[in-house]
Every structure is written in structure tokens, then in C-alpha cells.
Amino acid sequence: MPTNLGAPLGSGLGDLFDLTGGVGALSGSYVAPKAVWLPAMKAKGLEISGTFTRQVGSISMELVLTNKALQVMSDFAIQFNRNSFGLAPAAPLQVHAPLAPNQSVEISLPLNTVGSVMKMDPLNNLQVAVKNNIDVFYFSTLYPLHILFVEDGKMERQMFLATWKDIPNxxxxxxxxxxxxxxxxxxxxxxxGSNVFTIAKRNVEGQDMLYQSLKLTNGIWVLAELRIQPSNPSFTDLEVRTL
Structure with a gap:
């Protein structure tokens, strides 16, 4: 991870730590609402919207393809550029029937993290190419980092305490x-629910302190301290340390 850690919340953790709501607010992994990634006016009538999910260790790109052109669309394919965590399609883009004008289709595209790696700016930037019988179209989107939080990210308590002290400022x-x-x-x-695990909890001078750990798919650990003021829920402080 970069030494400048000014980006974690702006790189997809902001949605996860939006503790006021969201899909799966109290159980399950957070799923952001679908957003338009490729407007029809930029893709000769093909509109693509989507979001990302992680369920039971499996990452998916949830897509909606809409044909806003006057001709039928077929022969779809998708490809990712190299990215920071090696995200790549784990299967072809399956559109089982030609997409007629004004028709939409929902597709769940499985992803893995064994693709080519190249550090992006920001870290969670993903560049995508989609092909159909009309042309090849390109767009970029930001994936939420918590889809990369693995299920075995709970650090042992004593290791957490020792590691927290050793991480440089x-x-x-x-x-x-x-x-x-x-x-x-x-x-x-x-x-x-999004694989951010609480290692310890304590109360200090009226503040609830949560000490938490998570691990990314590439083996990097992130430790966090949440300071919660029960008397003033408007502000919660988060301190993040990255190994």
C-alpha cells in the first residue's frame, strides 16, 4: 500500500463506513446501489449500469445491459485492464440471447483476483472494455475496497496489540x-458482515473503543480503531493503520 494513506475512505471504504444505512445495513456485506457506468450516448445505444458484491468469498460484478439503439445487439464480451488488485472476469460475459431494442438484461459476472497487477490512481480504479456486434466501448469505474476483504481477516488478539504498536506513523x-x-x-x-472483525472493545472516559482488523486479497492487513461517543453520535472517529 502507498505510504500516503490519505485515500482509504475515498477509495471505497467511505460507503462501507457509512454506518447510517445501505443494503445489508445490519447483516451481510454492504452492496452499493447500481450506478450508470457507460451512458448510451457514449456507446452507440448500449447503456451499462452496475455494482459490486462479495458473498461467501465470491466477488461479482452485477450488471444491467440496456439496448437503447434501433438495432439488435449480440456477441458480447468483456475485458479488464490491469489493476491494483488483479481483478479479472472469472467467466465470459454470458448474454444468452440477442438484446432487442428497449430490452434490458441482468447479468452476474463472477470475478477473481488472479489477473495482471498494475498500481492504479486511485487504487480502486478499474478500466473496462465491452464488445458487441456494433463496436468496442470503454469505461472506468471505482470498485469498493471491501469486496477485497477476505473471510479470515480476524487477527489474533496478542498479535494485533503487538502489530498496532509497531506500525510506523x-x-x-x-x-x-x-x-x-x-x-x-x-x-x-x-x-x-463485510469482513471487518472486532478484536477488542473497551470504554475509555465515556468513549466506546473498537479495535478491528481486516485483510485484503493480496495479503495486506489493515488495523483500525473506532472511537464512538454514545452521547454524541454525530461524530465517530476512525484511525486506520496499514501494514
Missing amino acids: ENEAQFQIKDCSLNADAISVKLQ
């Missing part, structure tokens, strides 16, 4: 989360 970043209406236990449950 340049690998630390602090953020403030506004309008958090959940208490410490509800926050812990919600984040565990």
Missing part, C-alpha cells in the same frame, strides 16, 4: 464519520 490515517446513529455493538455486527 506514516502508515496511519485518521477520519471522522458523521451522523452515525448505531451503537458500538451494532457497528461491530454491521462491519463483520
